[in-house]
Amino acid sequence: MAVYGRTYRAYSGPLTPERQRPWVITRYGLAELFDSRFFLAQFLLCFIAPLVASIRIYLGHNSEVIAIFQMAASQVEKLLAVDAAVFRNWVLWPQSVLAFLLALSAGPTLISPDLRNNAMPLYLARPLSRMEYIAGKLVALLIPLAAVTLAPTLVLYLFQCLLAGFSWTGQNLWLGPALAAACLVWILALSLAVLAISAVVKWRPVARLAIFILPVFLSGAGLILNLVLKTQWGSLLRLGDVLLAIWASLLALPLDPGSVSPWAAWAMLILVSALSLLVLRLRVRAYEVER
Amino acid sequence: MPETSQATPVIELDGLEVRLGGRPILKGLSAAVSGRAIGLLGPNGAGKTTLLHTLLGFFPPSAGRARIFGHDVVAEGRQARRLVGYMPERDAFIAGISGVHYVRLMAELSGLPPSEALERTHEAFFYVGMGEARYRNLDTYSFGMKQLAKFAQAVVHGPRLLLLDEPTNGLDPPARARMLRLIRQVRDSGTAHVILSSHLLRDVEEVCDEVLVLKDGAIATYCNLEAERRANTKFILVETRGADRAAFAEEVGRLGAECALAGERRIKVVLPEALEIRDLYRIAAAQKIQIRRLDYRRDSLQDIFLRAMEG
Numbered sequence: 001m002a003v004y005g006r007t008y009r010a011y012s013g014p015l016t017p018e019r020q021r022p023w024v025i026t027r028y029g030l031a032e033l034f035d036s037r038f039f040l041a042q043f044l045l046c047f048i049a050p051l052v053a054s055i056r057i058y059l060g061h062n063s064e065v066i067a068i069f070q071m072a073a074s075q076v077e078k079l080l081a082v083d084a085a086v087f088r089n090w091v092l093w094p095q096s097v098l099a100f101l102l103a104l105s106a107g108p109t110l111i112s113p114d115l116r117n118n119a120m121p122l123y124l125a126r127p128l129s130r131m132e133y134i135a136g137k138l139v140a141l142l143i144p145l146a147a148v149t150l151a152p153t154l155v156l157y158l159f160q161c162l163l164a165g166f167s168w169t170g171q172n173l174w175l176g177p178a179l180a181a182a183c184l185v186w187i188l189a190l191s192l193a194v195l196a197i198s199a200v201v202k203w204r205p206v207a208r209l210a211i212f213i214l215p216v217f218l219s220g221a222g223l224i225l226n227l228v229l230k231t232q233w234g235s236l237l238r239l240g241d242v243l244l245a246i247w248a249s250l251l252a253l254p255l256d257p258g259s260v261s262p263w264a265a266w267a268m269l270i271l272v273s274a275l276s277l278l279v280l281r282l283r284v285r286a287y288e289v290e291r
Numbered sequence: 292m293p294e295t296s297q298a299t300p301v302i303e304l305d306g307l308e309v310r311l312g313g314r315p316i317l318k319g320l321s322a323a324v325s326g327r328a329i330g331l332l333g334p335n336g337a338g339k340t341t342l343l344h345t346l347l348g349f350f351p352p353s354a355g356r357a358r359i360f361g362h363d364v365v366a367e368g369r370q371a372r373r374l375v376g377y378m379p380e381r382d383a384f385i386a387g388i389s390g391v392h393y394v395r396l397m398a399e400l401s402g403l404p405p406s407e408a409l410e411r412t413h414e415a416f417f418y419v420g421m422g423e424a425r426y427r428n429l430d431t432y433s434f435g436m437k438q439l440a441k442f443a444q445a446v447v448h449g450p451r452l453l454l455l456d457e458p459t460n461g462l463d464p465p466a467r468a469r470m471l472r473l474i475r476q477v478r479d480s481g482t483a484h485v486i487l488s489s490h491l492l493r494d495v496e497e498v499c500d501e502v503l504v505l506k507d508g509a510i511a512t513y514c515n516l517e518a519e520r521r522a523n524t525k526f527i528l529v530e531t532r533g534a535d536r537a538a539f540a541e542e543v544g545r546l547g548a549e550c551a552l553a554g555e556r557r558i559k560v561v562l563p564e565a566l567e568i569r570d571l572y573r574i575a576a577a578q579k580i581q582i583r584r585l586d587y588r589r590d591s592l593q594d595i596f597l598r599a600m601e602g
Contacts, residue, residue: 008418008473010482011411011449015402018369024399032388113386118379122444125347125377125454126400127369286349 021128025136030143033106042102043144049094050152054159056090057082061163082160083172084251087179091156092247095149096186100215102144107194108207110137111284116202121286134280138191145187153179178250185246189273196276199283215239235260236268299361300325301452301484302346306355309338309345316341318508319355324486326501326515328478331488332596333505339488340380342505343454347377359452373402376450376483378441380457390416390425390432394444401448408447415443419473435466442473446483453477453485459494467494474498496592504599511599519595527560528553529571530584539578543571556583 033039059065060080114120123133157176161169194211201207218237225234235241235258242265248255249262260268300323309317317338331339344350346357348368357364362371385393391412398408416425419439424432432440438458445453455474459467475498478485489495495502496516504511531539540550540558549561560571568585575582 008446008477008480008483009449010451010480011403011407013407014404016399016404018402021400021402024396028392028396117384117386118381119383119385121344121347121349121377121379122383122385122397123400124349125372125375125379126397127372127402128400129369286347287344 018127021126022132022136022139025123025128025133026139026143029110029137029140032109033140033144036105036109039102039105042105043148046095046098046102046148047152049098050091050156053090053152053156056080056086057156057160057163082164082168084175084178084253087153087157087175088182088247088251088253091153092149092179092182095152095183096243099145099149099187100190102148103141103190103194104208104211106141106144107191107211108198108201108204110140110198111195111280112198112202112204112207115199115283120284124286130281130284134195134277134284137195141191141195142187145191146183149187150180150183153183175251178252182247182250185250185269186243189269189276192273192276192280196279196283199280232258232260233264236264241265242268300358301329301360302486303358303361304355305357307342307345307352307357308354309341309350310353311341311350315353316508317345317352320505320508320510321355322503322510322513324501324503324513326484326499327481328474328485328487328499328501330495330499330502330516331486331505332492332495332502333490333511334600335490337505338508339490339505340456341508343377343456343486343488346454347372347375374451375454376445376448376452377454378445378456378458380460380488382437383441384429384437386430387428389428390421390440390443393429393440394447397444398447401450403448411447411449412443415447418446419443420469435462438462438466438470442470446477449482451483453483454488455485456488457490458487459489459491471497492592492596502592502595504596506600512595514595516592516595526587527562527568527571528584528586529558529560529582530556531558531575532556532581532583534579536580539575539580542574542578546570546574 034043060082114123120133124130154176157179161172161176197210197214198204198207201210219239222234222237222241225237226232227234241260245255245260245262245265246269247253248259249266255262302322302324304320304322304324307317307320308315320342331342333339341350345352346359346364348364348371351365359371360374362368362374364371385396388396391409394415395405395408395412398411399405403411413422413425416422419442421436421439421443424436429437429440438461442455442458445455453474458474459470462470471494474485474487477483478498485498487495487498500517501513501515503513536552536556536558540552543558543560544550546566547563548566551559553559562568562571571585572582
């Protein structure tokens with residue numbers, strides 16, 4: 001095709017390697033997400049909590065600030081000490097909540113519009129498989145979620161290492177990978193679940209409502225189960241409890257009394273992720289066959 | 292694009308069967324199709340769209356095989372789809388993006404590097420006559436414009452086989468003429484084959500040189516239109532009034548012409564070279580028959596289609 005000639009001509013130029021095709025989906029997905037001012041604002045707001053946490057870490061290592069407190073150095077040290085629990089409470093927990101809110105606004109814009117507008121035949125008529133399409137969309141969601149969870153967590157860990165010196169770093173070398181795993185486990189399960197819900201509920205606002213309501217509903221159901229059956233197994237339906245148990249196992253933190261066991265929490269998270277993948281596999285197809 | 296031998300059929304069907312929801316939709320199709328533009332004809336529910344979807348790997352065959360340029364659509368689906376451009380019948384869009392964004396995405400998914408994809412996207416929009424509207428949001432396009440945008444995404448990567456599913460559905464006459472002109476240009480470029488699925492005989496007749504007619508999921512007929520046209524003798528369709536039509540036909544037949552009664556008042560006549568039209572009028576006058584109308588005709592695609600449906 002030539003613009004001036006306006007006639008058809010075949011393409012004989014170079015082609016990109018096929019393994020790069022899912023990345024096209026990711027790139028366009030990211031462009032669409034950051035095209036929204038609301039999403040961009042929400043994304044930037046997610047960095048306020050890590051900023052506060054960085055101040056908290058800095059205070060713990062600043063002798064002039066410690067002097068202002070007019071307390072015994074040992075007391076201040078205890079108050080401002082940085083350990084795995086601090087990372088969980090000051091970084092992981094707030095960032096995970098913010099990541100959920102970010103996924104709430106981003107997730108339904110990725111797959112559901114394609115399904116609602118019958119775009120799947122266009123994607124799948126090209127050398128692209130269903131799983132590659134899902135992987136492309138998944139990475140498009142994982143990247144901003146990792147940017148607000150994994151990236152600040154690791155930056156703060158490195159900041160702490162820098163300020164605390166070799167002794168603390170040597171004792172807490174394991175903490176970096178553990179924090180990274182804690183973030184990845186959460187954002188991966190969250191992304192899969194959000195994409196699966198938005199693949200089932202094709203209408204964007206309803207998908208958002210479903211993503212928001214479902215954890216609240218399950219949390220309530222879990223609480224009722226615990227109260228009625230006098231058990232702790234209902235906590236497996238409570239997202240927060242499951243997450244705390246998994247983080248406790250990764251960060252070597254003590255479990256709260258009455259919380260679910262880490263292995264059960266892991267099993268639950270793997271089950272939810274597997275179910276989400278199954279739903280995505282079933283829903284993401286060129287055409288649905290009416291029986 | 293990978294090269295394939297010129298002798299390789301565009302599409303090979305080998306006992307292809309497809310069952311959807313437990314129902315047989317395609318029943319043992321076997322054919323080797325190699326025309327430049329192939330019409331896929333059949334009434335609604337004949338299996339035209341299912342055949343296209345099977346070729347694209349959307350539905351797995353329950354038995355048999357299908358190949359595109361020699362590539363099995365199941366075992367080598369990716370290689371087969373590399374060579375294909377597809378325009379679906381139903382609306383198929385990505386909400387909230389511009390025309391350029393939409394076609395460029397499809398070009399990049401077909402393997403074009405980003406800069407080439409953008410260049411080809413602009414060219415494709417100018418080619419389909421939508422250069423001015425290419426930056427508009429897809430949601431604001433009229434139905435005809437959406438059809439053209441779908442066509443643009445199907446040709447942007449320069450496929451070797453273009454699968455078009457009812458491309459003129461719902462278009463007004465000028466838009467339909469434009470769409471058919473575009474398809475003919477692709478066909479005449481010599482670089483791409485076209486498979487046009489339609490239930491509109493005129494569209495197929497205007498564009499295609501071969502026709503595959505489906506009926507109830509089976510092949511009713513497969514023919515080369517040009518050869519069919521050449522083989523069909525030109526005949527005269529005579530419309531008559533009054534007296535004995537059969538006697539008139541018998542008299543004309545006695546002079547060496549082939550005659551057949553067609554309908555209530557018509558007679559098909561194949562004249563030998565020695566006989567002229569004025570002879571028909573002479574016999575008609577003698578038989579007290581009025582000749583109301585006289586047309587030169589050949590068997591049309593409609594005749595071929597109707598014969599296939601009756602068979």
